[in-house]
Amino acid sequence: MSVMYVALPIAIALGATALWACVRAIRNGQFDDLESPPMRMLIDDQPQSPQEPTDE
């Protein structure tokens, strides 16, 4: 059972990594607007001329 001394910290560390990623996403503002992305997803892209502007 002494494997637990290794397994538990690893499990916590894995969870903490996910938590870190989540906090980063929140700080990045990814959760600020929960309304537009689901709507944008429903909009089909139109076959566009090549000079379609890109945002970034």
Next chain:
Amino acid sequence: MSTATIPPNAPNGVPCAHCGLPAPRPRAGQTESFCCHGCRGAWELIRTWGLEEYYQLRDSPGEEIDEEATRNWDDLDDPRLLGRSAPLAVETDSRTPLLRSTLAISGIHCAACLWLIERAPERIAGWHSSQVNMHQRTVELTFDPTTIRLSEIGRWLHRVGYSVEPLADSEDDSKDEASQQLLVDLALAGFCAANAMWIAIALYAGQFTGMAANHQQFLRIAGVGLGVAAVIFPGRIFFRSAIASVQTRTPHMDLPVAIGLMAGMLASIYALIDRDADVYFDSIACLVFFLLTGRWLQLRQQRRAGEAVATLMRLSPTVATRLNPDGSTARVAAETLALDDHIIVRPGESIPVDGTIISGKSMVDRSLMTGESCPVQAVVGNAVEAGTENLQADLHIQVTARGDETRLANLQRAVADAAATRTPIIQLANRIGAWFVVVVLLLSLATAIAWFLIDRSQMMGNVVALLIVACPCALALATPLAIAVSIGRLAKRQVLVRSGDCLERLSRPGILFLDKTGTLTKGRMQVSHWIGDNEHLPAVGKIEAGIRHPIAHALTRFVEAELSVDLDSLPPASKVNQQVGRGVEGEFQGQHYRLGSVQLLGTPDFDNHNHNHTPQPSGEECLDDRWKSAIESVIAAGSSPVVLMKEQQCRGVFGVSDPLRDEASDVIQWFINEGWQIEILSGDHQPTVSQVASKLGLSEESARGGLLPNEKLAFVQAAAGKLPVIMVGDGVNDAAALAAADVGVAVRGGASASLAAAPIVIDGGSLTGVQSLVVGARQARQTIRRNFGISISYNIVAVGLAMAGWITPLVAAALMPASSLTVLGLTLASPTNGEPSKAKHTIPGKATHLRES
């Protein structure tokens, strides 16, 4: 002679293809009909772009296009006037630098709007992209400054019904940060709770199957570490507000929660040292997580409502046109103006400062300040206030007060004061919850003493089981969850609730104060009577078309609807001359016409226009009995008469009035039936207010007219404290009263100050919203009570069992989430029936047509 046969906006009219408002029938050869030129323009533009799909995508009709707006879009090109919205250069690989600006946008309501705005750049050269943020109601525009100016984009967007404004220099960023911080805390608490839970399961399992003591201690250390982390990091906000509640001596739910958390944490740490005792870090971590979840849900809903309101606000103009001594003009930010500076206010603009008119003569719409439905005359020497609107002609104004010194700013300060002094109502949750943990702690002490005497070995287990089952998770969730659900449901009915505790104040009948102009009435002049021959109408339409005055708009709309013609197709009127406060005259097809009030008839010819029909018949002479009786009948019906004269002969009488909202009388009746007391508080003239009251079936005493803003405030303050007081209004003159009332309800379309003052805003502008609000509040209260009932009876039963030693900590831990889940499920499944149906589009009142005999 014939009279009108088709009433304007009659039920047999068709919806406008763009905005859905009633419109005249389509003209010959066309299938679509439009209520106004603005909507036709928007529809045609969208077709030209090839984006007609918009009309299939959208789920509610667009907004009416305000073609009258004479906004100075050029302000968008001056970065100094844009504040936070000033364009910034974007790094691109191409040689030309692009600019990006974030602007507040209004008019967006569904996915189709987003689609349209994000697609439009593909059709316009130089406009590279637009990115809509539905939540904050902003749009990020990227454009090539060498090809297109920001003002042009503003104009394009305006033509399809969206209007952009520079972002206000508000605390939006700090609000975002607060919300992000809460979400981070929630994530942290969730992490601690989930991990503490599985460690707890391992420990409970270990109790049954046996487990090495060192392993057990290791798990306990890890678990307590997580529990303590949950209390110290995300849980700190409870301690902070508990300390505040002790300092201000106001009982608050956070106080018992903080005591509970502290007790749980200390007991767990003690148990870590004393190996025999149990640890219950998992319940502490879960408690923090659940509490934060409830808090976040409520905050999210309130914030959404708040954001929606923020975009409706348009403060008094921040930009002014300064007249320099050398005669040149410059657009400058209003706060940079000095006293005694001269400014020019164009017709259609709001006045940015308090001042005195030094030249010019115009009509000023003061309805924001006083609630008066008719514009007043403004001549040299008159004082004008910031926030009022100049309607007719250029005014040169000498600045006497600006910024914080204006009457508007004073009024806004009065609003803030009224809001600050309102007695807080202690929430049900706080009243009950305040002593919850104290009682639990006393009970656990009693249990410990009792079992110490009965059986020492069972003492610790029973105390722990009691503390676990008594965990106030369900209690903590009950109120915020019910309120969040109610706010969400009300938002679907276009009632935006910005402060959840308002809902608790509406549970019993009280006094309902209503403003008149714009709240009970539509706030928009309409022709209610027309007595005369239709052959004169084209002249009326053409002469009034260029005039900026509510009555002129009413007449033009009436003529267009009545004749089903496009006024543009008619020959123009000439020599149009407007006499402020009296009327209009002009020539149409060689004939001389005059339109105006009854007094106009008695006046001699308009000053310098030399017409060839002197001598004038005096006013009374040209009115025979038939016209006199027509005028009397118009006045008797509560409308203002407008007389049409052709070549000095009376040819017709219009009745113009601000009609009641269609739902007003039903809603008032509903409130009376529910036992509410109803009063009208208006700044308008007493006879007009009495007329409205009698139409609504209210007594004379309940109609109070001619009130100044502070008198409205006095009425509300006198009534507050005894019964719940709702104030419904829309003007700046209502704002202080809105803030002082237990619940202030602002009607959309009103002044920004009233929107800012009221915790609740009815977005649809329909009075049925007030009804939905009261019904929704009642349901929220029922839900809260039921939630409390469930969680408290659960706690009583479980605590009793734990004290008797009938449940082990393991069973208690399994029971703990059960009550939370019950509360959650029942709240989400709470009934929504019994709410009044939403009248989405009101049917405009039918004009009465009296036959000219």
